[in-house]
Amino acid sequence: MTRKESSRNGSIGLVKTHSVTFSGADSVLHLESGNTLHPLTVAYETYGELSSEKDNAILVCHALSGDAHAAGYHTRNPREKPGWWDLMIGPGKPLDTNRYFVVCSNFLGGCKGTTGPADIDPATGRRYGLKFPFYTVKDMVKVQKWLLDYLGIEKLLAVTGGSLGGMQVLQWSISYPEKIKGAIPIAATARLSPQAIAFNEVARQAIMSDPSWNYGLYEPDMQPESGLALARMIAHITYLSEKAMLRKFSRRMINGTEPGFKLEADFQVESYLHHQGSTFVKRFDANTYLYITRAMDYFDLHQEYGNLKKAFEPCTGSFLVISFTSDWLFPPAQSQELVKALRQAGQNVSYCNIGSDQGHDAFLLPGNRLGDVLSGFLTRLEKES
Amino acid sequence: MTRKESSRNGSIGLVKTHSVTFSGADSVLHLESGNTLHPLTVAYETYGELSSEKDNAILVCHALSGDAHAAGYHTRNPREKPGWWDLMIGPGKPLDTNRYFVVCSNFLGGCKGTTGPADIDPATGRRYGLKFPFYTVKDMVKVQKWLLDYLGIEKLLAVTGGSLGGMQVLQWSISYPEKIKGAIPIAATARLSPQAIAFNEVARQAIMSDPSWNYGLYEPDMQPESGLALARMIAHITYLSEKAMLRKFSRRMINGTEPGFKLEADFQVESYLHHQGSTFVKRFDANTYLYITRAMDYFDLHQEYGNLKKAFEPCTGSFLVISFTSDWLFPPAQSQELVKALRQAGQNVSYCNIGSDQGHDAFLLPGNRLGDVLSGFLTRLEKES
Secondary structure (H helix, E strand, O other): OOHHHHHOOOOOOEOOOEEEEEOOOOOOEEOOOOOEEOOEEEEEEEEOOOOOOOOOEEEEEOOOOOOOOOOOEOOOOOOOOOOOOOOOEEOOOOEEOOOOEEEEEOOOOOOOOOOOOOOEEOOOOEEOHHHOOOOOHHHHHHHHHHHHHHHOOOOEEEEEEEOHHHHHHHHHHHHOHHHEEEEEEEOOOOEOOHHHHHHHHHHHHHHHOOHHHHHHOOOHHHOOHHHHHHHHHHHHHHHOOHHHHHHHOOOOEOOOOOOOOOOOOOEHHHHHHHHHHHHHHHHOOHHHHHHHHHHHHHOEHHHHHOOHHHHHOOOOOEEEEEEEOOOOOOOHHHHHHHHHHHHHOOOEEEEEEEOOOOHHHHHHOOOOOHHHHHHHHHHHHHHOO | OOHHHHHOOOOOOEOOOEEEEEOOOOOOEEOOOOOEEOOEEEEEEEEOOOOOOOOOEEEEEOOOOOOOOOOOEOOOOOOOOOOOOOOOEEOOOOEEOOOOEEEEEOOOOOOOOOOOOOOEEOOOOEEOHHHOOOOOHHHHHHHHHHHHHHHOOOOEEEEEEEOHHHHHHHHHHHHOHHHEEEEEEEOOOOEOOHHHHHHHHHHHHHHHOOHHHHHHOOOHHHOOHHHHHHHHHHHHHHHOOHHHHHHHOOOOEOOOOOOOOOOOOOEHHHHHHHHHHHHHHHHOOHHHHHHHHHHHHHOEHHHHHOOHHHHHOOOOOEEEEEEEOOOOOOOHHHHHHHHHHHHHOOOEEEEEEEOOOOHHHHHHOOOOOHHHHHHHHHHHHHHOO
16 A cells, blocks of 8 residues: 555545446436436446345435545545545445445436436437436436446345435335335435525526526536536535534634725635635536436425325335434424334334534534444344344 | 505505705715715605604614615505505504604615715716725714704614614614614624625625626616626525425425426426516615625624623613524524623613514514514603603
C-alpha cells in the first residue's frame, strides 16, 4: 500500500464505474408516463464480493444529486473526494465490504452514466433534452431490478438509501417484495409535502428562467449555469437546519465584523451557498434536475395504492425506518407515518429517529449514530432465516 | 353611505396618501453607511384624529413589501383591496380610529412614495438604481421621527409593526425611548438567523441573475420581472408554514388527480406561487427589493450595542412582544430572546406567543388572536400614567 493509499484510511480504495446496455428486443422499458425507452444504459459500481450463496447483496439507492460512485476513489489523485457514501461503505464500515456485496447504480434519467435527458437520443442523434420522457421513482426501481437480474442477484439482503434514495427503497419493498429481506428507508417519505413541492418548483423556475436554458436546447458546455446554481443554492438551504447553519456560520462576515454595505456576498453563509452552487453546475445537468425533481413531486404512495396501509400490505421483509430530528424537508413525522402504516399492514418494522442538528443532509454526514444503527440492523438481518 | 361603501364593513373608508418633502438646508439625512440623502420625500397616511392632548398617536411600521397605505381604500372601485392592515386599523378595530390617530409611512428607500432606489436622483436627473446609498433600519426610523416632528407628534402612545416592521419598532424603542409609551414588536427579531439571510440571498440572486436587471439599470416598465417574481415565490414559501400549505393546497392538482407529467405548474401550490410572483412584480421595484433585504440582513442589535440587554437599557416604555407559534422565519425563540433581554434590562414587558398555523404571515391574516391582544394592550397603555 502506498502512502497515499494508506491516507485513505478504511476506504475500499480504487473502484471503477461499470455500465451495461440493455438493447435486446425484449428490453424495451415501459414507463409510467406511457412512453418507452430503448436501448437503456445503466451505470453502476459494486464493492465487496457476492457470496456463493448470493445472500449478501445490498442495493444502495442514491439521492437527487448522487450517482453510482458511492464509495472509494476513481483515481490516485490525493485531492479526489471519495464516493458520496464512503462514510458508510467500505471494509469494517457499517455496509462492510468484507461481509456484504454492495451495489449502487445511477438511477434512470440521471446524468451520471445511466440513460437520461443529457444523453444522445439514438433516434435523432441529438441530445434528448425535453424530448426525454418523464420517469417516476417506480420506473427507476424497475431499471434497478433489471440490473440485479443482470448481476445474477435473486434476492437482496437489504435495500437502503436516503431522501429520494429512501423513496426508491419504499418502492422496492412494494414493487418487488419477494426480492428483499430488509428495507431501510432513511430520511424518506411516502409523498412530498406541498412545501417541498414548492421548493422544487422555485428551483425549477430558477433553471427555466435562465435564458441559457433555452427550453432545454443547450449544448453540454453551455448549460444554464446561473439558473442551476441558484436552484442548488435554494435546495441546499432546505438540506441544512437553522441550527446547523447557526453552528457553521452564525452571522459571521467574510471580512471583519462590520456591514460591508454591498450586494455581493458579505456573510459567510452567502459565500458558502455560492460555492455550493458553482461547484454543482460542474457536475450536474440542468434538464436532469428538472426531471428528477418532478419524479420526486409525483411520488405518492397514498394516492397510488389508495392508502399507505394498502401500499405496504404486499411487503414481506423487515423494515428499519430512520429519520433525523432536525430534518424539516422530510420531517420525522413523515417517517412516523410510514412506521404507523407499516405496522397497520402487519409488517415487521423498527424505527429510529436519530438526534442530529444536521437537517436532511444528516444521512450523508459524520457525527450522528446512523452507522451504528445501520450495522446493527444488517447484522440482525443476516441472522433472520 | 352608498351600497358599495356599506359593503366595506367597518373600514375607515376613503383615504389618501400624503407626502412631505424635507428639502431645507437643515434636513440632510446622514445615513449609517456614511452617505447623505437630500432632499427626501416621505409618503404617509393617517387615520383618525389627533387628540388635543396629542396623546393618542400610534405609529405603524410596515414590512418588506408594505407601504403607507395601511387601511381603507383609495378609490370607490368595489374590486379594490383595502390597505395592508385594514384588518387591524379602522373604527372599532384593534387600532380603533375612533380613539387613536394612526400614522403609517412608506419607509426610507421604499418604492411607494418615499425616496428610494426607483426614484429620480435630482443630481443626475436619472433613476438612482444602484447609485442609491445603502440604508438601515435605524435610518428608516430616523426618517419616521422626522415625519412625526413634522406632524407635531411629540410622543407616541405606541409604535407597532410585524416582521421588518417589528425590527423598526425595536429600533424606535432604542433610538427614541422618550418618544414612545408602548412598543409592540410582532413576529420580529433582534437579528436574522443565517437561514433567513440565506433566503434573502437566493432571492437577491434570482433578481440579479435576470438579464433584464442589467446591474440595476432598467427602465420602470422593463424591470427584471422574471427574477423579481422568483424572489417573491421563494420568500413566500418562508412566510407560510408547512401546515398552512398542507391545509390550503395539500397535494391537489390543478386538473384532476393524476400526474400531468409536465414541467408547467401541475400542483395547486405551484400555481399559487406563480400568482404571488406575477402580481408582486406589478407593484414592486426589483432594486428596492435588493436594498430592503440587505437592510434586514444587516440589522443586528446584539452586534451594534454589545449585547441585547445593553441595547434595551435606555428604553422607558412598556413592551408587548408577540410571536406566532408556526413562524419559522422569525421563530418564537427569537421573540423569547427579546423578552429575556428586555427583562434583564429591567423593562416592563409582556409576551404573547399566539397559536396559529399561518406561519410568519399570521400578523397579516384573520383567524388568530392578534387583534384581541393588541386592543387589550393599547387600552392598558392609555391608562398608564
